[in-house]
Amino acid sequence: MATATIIDGKHIAAKLRAVVATHVAKLKKEYNLVPGLAVLLVGEDPASQIYVRNKGWQALDVGMNSFQYTLPETVSLTELLKYINDLNQDHNVNGILVQLPLPKQIDTEMVIEMIAVSKDIDGFHPLNAGLLVLGGVGMIPCTPMGCLMLLKQYLGKLASMHAVILGRSNIVGKPMATMLLRENCTVTIAHSYTREIAEECRRADILVSAVGNPQIVKGDWLKPGSTVIDVGINRISTQYPYIMDKLVGDVDFASAIKVAGAITPVPGGVGPMTIACLLLNTLIATCRQNGISEPKIKLP
Numbered sequence: 001m002a003t004a005t006i007i008d009g010k011h012i013a014a015k016l017r018a019v020v021a022t023h024v025a026k027l028k029k030e031y032n033l034v035p036g037l038a039v040l041l042v043g044e045d046p047a048s049q050i051y052v053r054n055k056g057w058q059a060l061d062v063g064m065n066s067f068q069y070t071l072p073e074t075v076s077l078t079e080l081l082k083y084i085n086d087l088n089q090d091h092n093v094n095g096i097l098v099q100l101p102l103p104k105q106i107d108t109e110m111v112i113e114m115i116a117v118s119k120d121i122d123g124f125h126p127l128n129a130g131l132l133v134l135g136g137v138g139m140i141p142c143t144p145m146g147c148l149m150l151l152k153q154y155l156g157k158l159a160s161m162h163a164v165i166l167g168r169s170n171i172v173g174k175p176m177a178t179m180l181l182r183e184n185c186t187v188t189i190a191h192s193y194t195r196e197i198a199e200e201c202r203r204a205d206i207l208v209s210a211v212g213n214p215q216i217v218k219g220d221w222l223k224p225g226s227t228v229i230d231v232g233i234n235r236i237s238t239q240y241p242y243i244m245d246k247l248v249g250d251v252d253f254a255s256a257i258k259v260a261g262a263i264t265p266v267p268g269g270v271g272p273m274t275i276a277c278l279l280l281n282t283l284i285a286t287c288r289q290n291g292i293s294e295p296k297i298k299l300p
């Protein structure tokens with residue numbers, strides 16, 4: 001029985017980080033500039049703590065400065081906005097990331113809108129989101145950027161392909177759809193109100209799933225030979241052979257691998273690409289803020 005190619009996000013992310021590190025070294029040598037990434041975490045969610053720590057040490061690893069701030073779960077909106085305002089003014093900080101989700105008392109939209117557009121390395125600010133839709137030059141959200149790089153590495157040109165995206169979040173689904181449209185794909189966004197969702201998926205040459213629902217996409221939802229990008233990171237408990245916690249994607253990997261042409265694993269697929277793209281965005285933001293032409297990134 002045919003088995004899909006595994007798209008090795010860990011390997012491709014390592015290549016991207018190496019390219020970013022080369023450009024960071026060049027900035028230091030030629031301009032005495034060191035890109036600075038500030039990450040703000042509110043509260044003590046264990047998963048968010050791990051993500052934030054990884055972002056910090058990977059920034060250091062490519063030669064950037066990393067600034068991490070942990071604020072209590074009870075922080076007020078006013079206090080949080082003041083932190084962001086200070087980071088906006090700080091010349092050593094080129095990129096600001098506020099880890100989401102935020103506690104209930106915090107208005108997430110106000111927080112995102114407070115981040116200086118030029119330092120919004122998540123690409124979540126309405127101006128950057130708008131520029132993406134209009135085809136302008138802004139910051140592009142890291143997870144869909146990572147997915148697109150994986151697709152291009154594996155498929156080359158994407159024009160005329162039918163892409164189906166599961167999920168319509170502002171972080172992944174919507175920007176992913178926009179980016180694939182910019183690549184001249186025919187794009188369908190499916191979501192919880194979509195009828196015949198499996199039928200929609202079976203039409204996809206490219207399927208990107210970002211719904212956060214463990215193993216919902218089965219092998220018989222896929223078009224044979226299609227390329228499947230699994231953005232989901234879901235923690236489940238297994239009973240057999242041991243009782244343990246395990247990370248799985250939105251895609252039922254065991255059945256999907258028999259039908260797809262290529263598929264990303266979880267973990268080791270999209271996750272490492274997201275952080276590598278965050279570092280790339282921090283590098284790009286540093287160049288733009290200093291009037292230096294930004295690097296054209298080509299992966300070896």
Ligand code: GUN
Pocket residue numbers: 097098099100101122142143171274
């Ligand atoms: N939480 C989950 N994914 C992300 C992301 O890409 N950026 C931020 N800021 N928070 C997240």
